[in-house]
Amino acid sequence: MTDKKPGFFKRLFGGDTPVVQPPAPPEAVPEQPAPPPQPVEPTPVPPVPAPQPEPEDVPLPGPPETTPDYVEEIEEQAALADVAPKPEPEIVVLPIDPPAVVEVVAEPPRQGWFTRLASGLKRSSDQLTGSITSVFTKRKLDNATLDELEDVLIQADLGIETATAITETLRRDRFDRDVSGDDVRAVLAAEVEKVLGPVARPLVIDGAHKPFVILMIGVNGSGKTTTIGKLAQKLATEGKSVMLAAGDTFRAAAIEQLQIWGQRTNAPVISRPAGADASGLAFDAVTQATAEARDVLIIDTAGRLQNRDELMNELEKVIRVIKKVDPSAPHATLLTLDATTGQNALKQVEIFGQRAGVTGLVMTKLDGTARGGILVAIAKKFGLPVHFIGVGESVGDLEPFTASDFARAIAGQD
Template identity: 65%
Template structure:
């Protein structure tokens, strides 16, 4: 096993959410452009020249379903639009306002920060998700946030299936000043997690973040590997892991629902991070995920930069989905 870090790089180039809202809002609204444009175009087509009737409501439902908001959510929102407005002219802005309000109601209960319990030291965060979802990059960005807050972080390169994941995590370790416990490609991930937890305790680290493989095509093997990681870590700390974060790729649409279901069963997911909110994202799926599973959403990622991971804000997300400015 190797321990990689660069003590000269403290990762203090992470930026801050404070004072940067206009920039953040532009990135968020741009990242949800595909969803908001799809919904906005459909709304405009439906209400510009027609009075509200059952046919319009049904077409609105279909547009919201196509935007991945989920059937139940689409029906509820369309029903809300119709309340007291049948046979009346309604503007696109009115419909968007109702949409934003109803989406916000769904998202507010799940918009929860990741709380690091200082009494559990190190606080162990197990990060799971399919390969390609952005797990390793998310770990790096999270490490940057935590070190900027003054916390001592150790990273564990537990995705031993991919050499690229190990090297990528080492780069993030250097950027954030976080020691990286890593082994050779193909090594035993559970043994590495055990060693990383012991190393984190020896170093009096505040947080240990553990990367994992995400080979969903073989659920049985993945389940066995994750269960073993948890089992061996509990030999060092009976309460570990203290958080299990599932990283979801916003571009996968409906597949996100099955990923949440599978990883919740395999790993006991405690919270979500949605990544890759770019111009191709199908971000409406986060609304469907929230409505169906009710899992806390801690962060969303809107780019590749170290400061492009931000705490999830329900109102901002809802307004961006609806295509409402600022």
């Protein structure tokens, strides 16, 4: 039997066709017990930083906020107490068993009136005496020197008449002689006192009038309401019963300011809503003060410019209405003058005197100007009584006017 011819695969590879064996099944792996669960460590949490304070808002530059005048004045008085140096406490041992140790804080000594006056007039006196010293440095008194001195005195608002009187006195006594600045200041103080002496008169409260009605008038910002509060406190200290009337009905802040002063001085305040008729309020105030037999009634009025005829007419109406209740009232009409206005104060005295019958003056804010000499010019021209002057914000900085103290202070004679 013929052998079978080998196949092509065998002939190609030289062997039999491989038999493809199926893959052996994988050996069974014995099951291993599952490992016990391991505790999971918590992921560390970084500490939370403490909250940082938010930066304060920085205000954008802009116009300053306005504050009512009465708030500034009252806050400034409180600030003065905070700024003042605090005295060291004194240790005191009380003689008891067992002994007790306590601290006693002494009140700081208050400056005398002349010291405060000289401090308040420092700007006026420094400018005036500085100019005088520059004129009389190693020079004999001649006509040219006298002319320079006269210009200095006029620029200090002393007035032409007072300036002429001072230069004529020096011409008569010291002409063609060496003159020092001290010599000129001495003559200046003497001449100023000569002018101011006749007008330095205190405000007298006539007990025959109950109430004694005081009407406060003046231009805007001259210090009427603040002066009323200080005056009310002085009168209350003297034992007088005081009533206040918030007659500045055009300015709500003035009403609130007077109410604060009323609380401080224990004085009732007659007021109406802002915009009410001022003459009607004045009528009610005089009527009530009369019924209660008050010693003093002080009536505030709205600030008004002396060249506003319609506003001056309103002031005249207030006075007429007051006279319907008491024909003799007001018993004192006080014009407050802001020293910083300078020569304009002369025109205020003239117009208010004609329209409202001014009986006396109160000069305020002498500590804020170098033009304090205007009081001399006013006294020389009008001869009206000067009752009070103010050189600061506290109650003690409004004092009865004394000619000799003012003359020495403005001439720089400490």
